[in-house]
Amino acid sequence: MLMRRFGRPGLIGLAARTAVVAGTATAVAGGMRRAQYNRAQGDAAVQQEQIRDEVAAQTAPPPAPAAAGAPDFMGELNQLAQLHSSGVLSDDEFAAAKAKLLG
């Protein structure tokens, strides 16, 4: 394979993750389709910037790996915070997920 195919995050994963950040993630379950649209994020410029930030974050070089056996708290907390600030997680959901993560 071409060298260029390695060392970059996959496009399919990027598309899925940026959809969550931008609040346009959809769920197809049992034939029902739910589109999530946060009116506060409805400004196109804001949404596009969120997507660019998310892609940049995904393609940034990975941080130094955590000590062997230690869970990646910072990475997961950051992800939760992003999902919270973009409206995917409510305040309650975010608090619950954070409590669960920190034990």
Added chain:
Amino acid sequence: MGALTHGPVDLVLVEMSGEVSSAAVVEAFAPVIGSDVLRLLDFVLLSRDESGEVVAVEVEELEDGDVIADLEVFEPGLVTAEDITELTGDLPVGASALLFAIEHVWARELGDLLESAGGVVLTETRIPAHVVSAALSE
């Protein structure tokens, strides 16, 4: 000049089975790609060998004069190894497929105009050709 350098891209995986020749498949695509409407950004021949590994043959590895070797590919390597692994998950041992990454060039400028106008695309859903044709022939 807008922020978008490219339009949206479809990753199309075409199964090669039986007597189908890859040259014939590529020739079928040829009239519609390489234009202001659609453009071929990436292309790779894929197969799963006897040991279960997915093998990729790149355009640049083919001999000149091969119809596939003569394809104009604008962003070779765009599709990552991770994407290929995900797309070929169900490819059986001994089977092969052609992967086309096709850019909707027409949608790039539209995307810029939409963004300037403050429009936000909520969802995009692809309905396969067979489904539309069947639905409209009722």
